[in-house]
Amino acid sequence: MSNSVLIKIIISLLIVLAAAVALLLYLDPGKDETQSPPSRAVSGVSIGGAYTLETGDGRTITDQSFPEKLKIVYFGYTFCPDVCRVGLLNISAALDLLGEAADQYQPLFVTIDPTRDTPKIVSEYVDYYDDRIIGLSGSQQAIDQIIKAYRIYVAIPPNQDPENYLVDHSAYIYIMDQDGTFLDVLDHDASPDKIAASFRKYIK
Amino acid sequence: MIKINFAKFSLVLCSLLAVPTIASAQMSENLSISNAWMPALPPVAKSAAIYMDLENIGEEALQLVAVKTDIAEKSEFHTMKMENGIMRMMELEKGITLEPDSRYHLKQGGDHVMLFNLTNVPSTSDNVTLTIVFKDKSEKNVQISVK
Numbered sequence: 251m252s253n254s255v256l257i258k259i260i261i262s263l264l265i266v267l268a269a270a271v272a273l274l275l276y277l278d279p280g281k282d283e284t285q286s287p288p289s290r291a292v293s294g295v296s297i298g299g300a301y302t303l304e305t306g307d308g309r310t311i312t313d314q315s316f317p318e319k320l321k322i323v324y325f326g327y328t329f330c331p332d333v334c335r336v337g338l339l340n341i342s343a344a345l346d347l348l349g350e351a352a353d354q355y356q357p358l359f360v361t362i363d364p365t366r367d368t369p370k371i372v373s374e375y376v377d378y379y380d381d382r383i384i385g386l387s388g389s390q391q392a393i394d395q396i397i398k399a400y401r402i403y404v405a406i407p408p409n410q411d412p413e414n415y416l417v418d419h420s421a422y423i424y425i426m427d428q429d430g431t432f433l434d435v436l437d438h439d440a441s442p443d444k445i446a447a448s449f450r451k452y453i454k
Numbered sequence: 455m456i457k458i459n460f461a462k463f464s465l466v467l468c469s470l471l472a473v474p475t476i477a478s479a480q481m482s483e484n485l486s487i488s489n490a491w492m493p494a495l496p497p498v499a500k501s502a503a504i505y506m507d508l509e510n511i512g513e514e515a516l517q518l519v520a521v522k523t524d525i526a527e528k529s530e531f532h533t534m535k536m537e538n539g540i541m542r543m544m545e546l547e548k549g550i551t552l553e554p555d556s557r558y559h560l561k562q563g564g565d566h567v568m569l570f571n572l573t574n575v576p577s578t579s580d581n582v583t584l585t586i587v588f589k590d591k592s593e594k595n596v597q598i599s600v601k
Binding site: 328330332333366371374375377378379403407413414437 | 493497498499500501502503527528532534539541542544562563568569570571
């Protein structure tokens, strides 16, 4: 065999080898997601993820809880004079508008101020507005984890009274699928009608 | 020698002193307040917001500099701003100024009276009184409906 033919054969084999490797990489299923639920990307940013929090009556609620229900996740704190209350009232009114379909949803209220809001305090606070809503708190670390997962902005402006401080925070209502995938986000002061319309979109 | 009638003299002096007080009414008299209300709250609530409609019915600017009430340890005028989905609340350190013949609304999502550390969480049957303090030290009490 001449050298040029040999070279051509080697080159062809290399091309075939490269193609085979490329094909294998393409077909490779990749690592399995075992730890946290999948979080869908929205405009390049993924929302949702693992969390472990406590209720006022000592239950542990995680992102895997209520697997048969859609979740409504709203963040706030009980020292909040206006926004948090309004959001809870709107969620409650929207659920009422859904009638029986409201059962498909599990509303959650998560405090972003675990220093003052113990699980018991958050539970008593939300019970006042709607007993379907579960109030959640936890250690600062646990709250930081969910704040990060949902990309909530939380900041305590400086120079405030250490007992009576206010907290700046994002005021969105999140709708999550049964498996914890992000579905939608709403403003806390959207009307109950508008919120109910969004809720209806995802009912099975 | 001219006899000075002290009685008449004192009377004239007193009326001269009284004139400035009568001429400029206190700020508290020129503020009209309506629809003053606050929401009924869960027993664990530690803060509250009060809302109301204000109107300056006088001819001078009114400056509301402080508020106080029995049901909370501290009260302040506060404002709220929504920026990029983030809710920020802060004190209006200079209080609220109302130009003559103007109206101002303290409402949900806007400026309001903020009560810190409630000593008593009001229910709908309670009477709540708020006292507004003006720059000229006059004060005005307003009854708040709990809804």
